[in-house]
Amino acid sequence: PQFGIAQWIWGSDAPAARNAWRYFRHVSELPPDVTHATLLITADSAYECYLNGHFLGRGPARAMPFAYSYDLYDVTANLQPGANTVAVLANFLGDHTMCYMR
Numbered sequence: 001p002q003f004g005i006a007q008w009i010w011g012s013d014a015p016a017a018r019n020a021w022r023y024f025r026h027v028s029e030l031p032p033d034v035t036h037a038t039l040l041i042t043a044d045s046a047y048e049c050y051l052n053g054h055f056l057g058r059g060p061a062r063a064m065p066f067a068y069s070y071d072l073y074d075v076t077a078n079l080q081p082g083a084n085t086v087a088v089l090a091n092f093l094g095d096h097t098m099c100y101m102r
Contacts, residue, residue, distance in 0.1 A: 006040075010092070018094035025087045030079055037079055039086070042070035045093040051078045051086055 011022050041049055042060045049056045049071075056073045063069040 020092045022090050027083050027085045030084050037075050039073045039075045040070050042068050043090050046091040048089045051075050052084055054078045
């Protein structure tokens, strides 16, 4: 099933400071009929992603601000019956660098 359109999240409506970090955590119950699951994720600057304590990856790949890339993870093997936890450490650079355009 699809869960709707993705939305940017950060933690407040105020503009983020340079080099700001946030931890995000979401716990979700796995429906009993799920046989395959995919996680799609991106970030404005950078992220590290975990599922049930297993490292999935970091990203996203560099892209232009008008065409963000996203990463796709097959998380089927990391799912467990009942509660599953997605944890993300995100970094917002907030200023132009050699590998980031605001």
